[in-house]
Amino acid sequence: MKTRTRKTTRVLCASAIAMMTLLSSAAPAFAVAEADQKIYLVGGDDNSITFDKKIYANDGENAPDVNIKYKVDPRKVEDVTEPEKTALAKSGYDTVVTGKDGLKATDTTFTKDDSLDSGHDYFLRTSKIDASKLLDGLKRPTVFTYTLTEEVQGEQQKDFLPAVEGKGYTRKLNIYVGYKDANAEASKTLSVLYATLADEDGNKAVGFENNYDTQAIHLTKKVTGNQGDKTKKFTFTVNIANQYSKVTANGVTTNLDTTKLAPVDHNVSFTVDLANDETLNLTGLSKGATYTVTENKGTYNQAVTVDGASKEAVTDLAISDSADNVVFTNTKNGTIPTGIYLNHKLPFNIAGIAILGGAISLVAKKRHDALEEDDDE
Template sequence: MKKNKLLLASTILATALGMNNLASAEVNYVKSGVIDGAKLEIHKTIKNYDDDKVLMPNVIFKFNIKPDDSVVAGKKEEKSGLDIKPGIVDGLETSKEVSYTNSDKPNSKDKYTYFDFSQVKFTNVGIYRYIVEEVQDTVSGIHYDSQKWYIDVYVVEGDNGFVPKYIVSSKALETKEPVLFSNSFDTTSLVVKKEVTGNTGDKTKNFKFQLLLKENAYFSAGQKVSVTITSEKASEVTTATIGQPLIFELKHNEQLKLDKLPVGITYQIDETSKNSDSYTTTATIQEGEQSQNSYVLNSDKETDKSPDIITVTNKRDTQVPTGVVGTLAPFAVLSIVAIGGVIYITKRKKA
C-alpha cells in the first residue's frame, strides 16, 4: 500500500514540477534544475581561469545551507497543494567545501560537492525550503559569489517514514536552474627596469639582480611563475620558482616582467651589484596609476591588483681632477715671466 502511495505522490509531484519523464530529471538537472533524489549538487567554477600559465591559489570555498525562516506559515504551493515549510536541519550536514590547489589547471576549474537530505528527520509531507550561500571569505585577489539560492525539497511518505523525493533549486524563487557558484581571481604584473645615467655610466654593462617570490599559505614553495627578460634585440622566457632566488642580469633599457603574477604573494627585488664601481644605485616603484615613490632594494612588497613598475638607476659621474691644474699653475706663471724676460733683454740689445 505504501509503495502505491509513494508512486502516486511521486507522479503528482512530477506533474506539478513539469517533469514528463521521471527518469530524465537527474540526467537533465543542468537543464531542469530539478533533481530526482535526495542529493543536492553544488557546482563551483572559476569563470576567468583559462590560462594554464596562471597559478591557481590554494583556496577553500565554503557553502552553508540553512532553513528559510522567511516562509509564511500556512503557505501552499499552488500546483501540488503541499505546505511550504522552513527546512529541517536535524540529520543534515549544513556546511560543505570545495578545494583548489596550485596544481589545478583550467581543465579542473569545475568542481562539485553535495548536500545529502537522505538522513534528515522530516516530520511530514510537504515542501521544505532552504537557502544555500557561499561564505564570503577574505583571501586576497579572490572574488566571491554573493548569489543566494533557494532550495525546495519535496518530501513524500515512503516505506520507512518521510523521504525526500525531488529537489528544486532556483534564484529568488523564479526560474528553476542548477546551483552554480561562479568565482574569479585577480592576477597582476611586476616590471623591473634598468637605467644607467651619468657622464661615465656604462650602458653596455650587465648589472646583476635577484628576484625572490616568497611562499605563503596560498602559494607553495616550488611552484613556477613565468618570467620574460626583454632587451632591444630579443626576449627570453624563463620561470621563477617560489621560495628560490632567480638570478638575472640587465643592461641599460632592459627589463624583467612577470605578467601573470598572483595577487597576495610577497616579492623582493635586489641589485646584488649595487653601489659598486663608483655607481650610486637608487630605485623607485610605481604602483598602478600612482606617482613614483622610493623603493628600498631587497625589501618586502606584497602584490595587489595594481601593477608594479620598479626602476633601478645606476648613476656615475666623473669630474676632471682639479688638483692637476692647481699643481701646475706656479710653473706656468714662472714660464710666462721667463719668456717675458727673454723678450725684454732681446729688445734692449737690439736697441
C-alpha cells in the same frame, strides 16, 4: 444497445480518471523533465544534491590554492515568499517545511595546478549535499527549505575571491522529496528528486560564482652615467607574501628558477638577474599580496634610485589596483681618461724652451757674424 453504450462510457471514464490520477501523482517528476534543467540541481541515486562552484579568471592564470566551505542552515518556512510558494504548489508541492538540522555540504578545493574548464574562462568544481536524512519518518512529498552559504575564509580571501557582482555569498535552497514514478508512489517510496537554488534577489542559480582578482609587477633595471656598465647583470631577490597561486613570469628570466614561482605557505621567493633596460613581468599575483624587491650590491657601490627615491629595496609594498612598475636605476659617473698626459706647467716649459732656443740662435748668429768680420780683415 443502450446498456452496452453505458458500459463502454463507464469504462472510458474510469480509464480517464485513472490516467489523471497517475499524471497527478507523477507531476513532480514530470515537472523536472519539462522545466529548464539549468535551474535544477538533480539528485543522485544516493539521495544527494550537487551544485557548482566556479572561479572566473583571465586566460593563462593559475587557479588559487584555496579550500571553500559551505553552511546549510534550515530556513524558516515563514521566510518563504508567496511567489516561491505559488511556484512550488504548481509543481505539485503544497507542503513546504523548515529544513532539518544536520545537512552538510562537502568542501570545494582548488589547487594551483588546476586548469581552466575546457572552452570556458573559469575553474569548475562541484560540491555535494547528502540529503538522505530528509526521508526519515517522511510520509508524503515535501519541500525542505534552507539557506546555503559560501564561507570564504577571512577577509584576505574575499579580497581576491569576491562574489560575482549581484550574486552574493548566500543562496536559497529548496530540496524536493517525492515519488520518482508511479511504482514508487504505489510502494510509498520517497526519494530526493531535485533541488533549486536562487540568489539573494531570487534569481535562479546553479551554484556559487567568484572572480579571481589578480595584479602584476613590472620590475625594470636601468643603468645610467658615463661609467655605468650596461652589460652587467644585477641580481634581485623577490619575496611575495599572501600569494595563493603560481606566479607567471614573462620577459627576462635569466637564472630564474621557475619552479619557485609556486607558493609555499602562501609565500613566493626567487632571484633573477637583470641588465640595463631588461624587464621582468610578474602576473597572477593575488590581490592583497605584498612584495619586497631587493637589489643585491654589485662589485662597486652605485647610487640606487627606486621610483625616484634613493634606496636599495622596495619593502612591504601592497600591489595597487593597477600594475606596479618598479624601476631600479644605478648611476655611476667619473672622469673619462683621454690618453693624453696633461700638466699645468706645460705652457711655461714650452715658452722656456722657445726662449732658450731663441737665445742660443742669437748667440750663434752673433758668433757667426764676428767670424765673418775677422775673415774680412
